[in-house]
Amino acid sequence: MPLLLLLNNKTAITDEWARAGMTTEAIIFLADNHVTKEMLYPEFEAVLDRVVGISEFAGQQVPAVYLRIDTQLNVTAAVFFRLGFDSKGNADNSWNIPLQHLADKGARGPDLGAGAIKLSCRSQCAVSWHQRELWDPVTDSKPTTFEKIAALLKRNRLGLTVIEPEPVVQAPQNIPVLSEQFSAGQAAPANDAVRKQLQDDFKQRQATLLDEQKLRIATLKSEAREHVEKLHRHYRSEAAALTLKNSEALQALANEKSVSRRYKETLEAQAQNLHDEREQFQQNVTAAKNIETQQVVALEQKFAEELRATVDTATAELKEMLEMREVELFYREEQLGSLREEISQLRTERQALLSDGGDKLLSRLAQAGITFVAYQPGLDHLSVPQLDLFAYLESPSGYVAERYGVDQSLYEQWLAHYQLPVCRHKVDDSVCGEPITKVERPADFIPNDSDRCSQHDFAALHADKKEQA
Numbered sequence: 001m002p003l004l005l006l007l008n009n010k011t012a013i014t015d016e017w018a019r020a021g022m023t024t025e026a027i028i029f030l031a032d033n034h035v036t037k038e039m040l041y042p043e044f045e046a047v048l049d050r051v052v053g054i055s056e057f058a059g060q061q062v063p064a065v066y067l068r069i070d071t072q073l074n075v076t077a078a079v080f081f082r083l084g085f086d087s088k089g090n091a092d093n094s095w096n097i098p099l100q101h102l103a104d105k106g107a108r109g110p111d112l113g114a115g116a117i118k119l120s121c122r123s124q125c126a127v128s129w130h131q132r133e134l135w136d137p138v139t140d141s142k143p144t145t146f147e148k149i150a151a152l153l154k155r156n157r158l159g160l161t162v163i164e165p166e167p168v169v170q171a172p173q174n175i176p177v178l179s180e181q182f183s184a185g186q187a188a189p190a191n192d193a194v195r196k197q198l199q200d201d202f203k204q205r206q207a208t209l210l211d212e213q214k215l216r217i218a219t220l221k222s223e224a225r226e227h228v229e230k231l232h233r234h235y236r237s238e239a240a241a242l243t244l245k246n247s248e249a250l251q252a253l254a255n256e257k258s259v260s261r262r263y264k265e266t267l268e269a270q271a272q273n274l275h276d277e278r279e280q281f282q283q284n285v286t287a288a289k290n291i292e293t294q295q296v297v298a299l300e301q302k303f304a305e306e307l308r309a310t311v312d313t314a315t316a317e318l319k320e321m322l323e324m325r326e327v328e329l330f331y332r333e334e335q336l337g338s339l340r341e342e343i344s345q346l347r348t349e350r351q352a353l354l355s356d357g358g359d360k361l362l363s364r365l366a367q368a369g370i371t372f373v374a375y376q377p378g379l380d381h382l383s384v385p386q387l388d389l390f391a392y393l394e395s396p397s398g399y400v401a402e403r404y405g406v407d408q409s410l411y412e413q414w415l416a417h418y419q420l421p422v423c424r425h426k427v428d429d430s431v432c433g434e435p436i437t438k439v440e441r442p443a444d445f446i447p448n449d450s451d452r453c454s455q456h457d458f459a460a461l462h463a464d465k466k467e468q469a
Helices: 002-008 010-020 041-048 099-104 128-133 145-155 184-287 293-367 386-394 396-403 408-419 458-468
Strands: 024-031 034-040 061-069 075-084 107-111 116-120 372-374 382-384
Touching (some): 034 041, 034 145, 061 099, 061 145, 184 293, 386 396
Antiparallel strands (some): 024 034, 372 382
């Protein structure tokens, strides 16, 4: 019902704003650089308040644009942002981008009919911690995103009231009649005025083209930075997988060596016992050469039975030891599983206790417009949503690492490097300690390479290995 009232009052709102000479605020949603939905800002506030949902955007992260439109349907400010929707089509309740503030603080953008607009996007954002939630318009293909927005507003499907500018009535001028007395000195002021007007127009067009090229260059830099970060993440994941496989192979090899060593020791012990018994038997045979053949056969049978019994006893003992070891490993796994379940249950209870005690206070702070911002060394200020506050308090480094798309161990290694940027290559029982260049961002940090000096980096060590080979 509230959205229906907004739709019924849309024309009245736009008429009142137009009569007051104010701009109209609107939101458009895009997909593959095509406009899929448009609405006025009061309707968008109803979507943010989860009064209504948009089922066609269920489970998606949708790119959108906040626009300020004047009474001639020209854009004066634009903010390119993203908004997530849950499986039911309701807006993400942790979304908190200040669109109007970003529009007020936006940098110069292209001219869409009313002069250079104020523009906030991923490549130029006045508030750094909101930069990752914005996106860049398409400027390298025709039609561009700005051209599509301008064409969309000219169709006026939002039903905005258009007020045409009043024509400027110029007073008739007395045009002097050409005569023989007309001289070059009288025509010079008119030529100077025309030349000045042309120069002003040229400077304005040049400034507009320069702003467009700056925006395009910033967009390309942002795309290149994202591509490099993607390659870094891919490299880290592959390196981690290879390291894990190598560790597993080394562990399996160590286990095989241990089992082989135990078997070898057992066989050596049995061979020694057999050798001793054979020598004893040979001594008995030598001592009993004069004994009758029947007694010799009896001794041989007794020796064979004793030898068989000894081997069977040793085999049984080994099997029993292996079975006991397997039973111990089984019980140990059961105990570890129960301990993990108990730890998980304790964490859940702790989270519930923290939520019952502090959630009301956090909700009141969030309703009052207070945003939780954390400071991390070497990084921008980090905005922490209300729902993520307990996760941040439980593990600040793990939360920051997840927000910046890196592993916690990699983030901690980068933090140690950032606080003390020296070469950490081990030389005997100490480290090199040579000062090196500080890596400003954790996504650009590569372990065992970024924290090494030129003499101990990966390329130098690899070259030394080749020379030794």
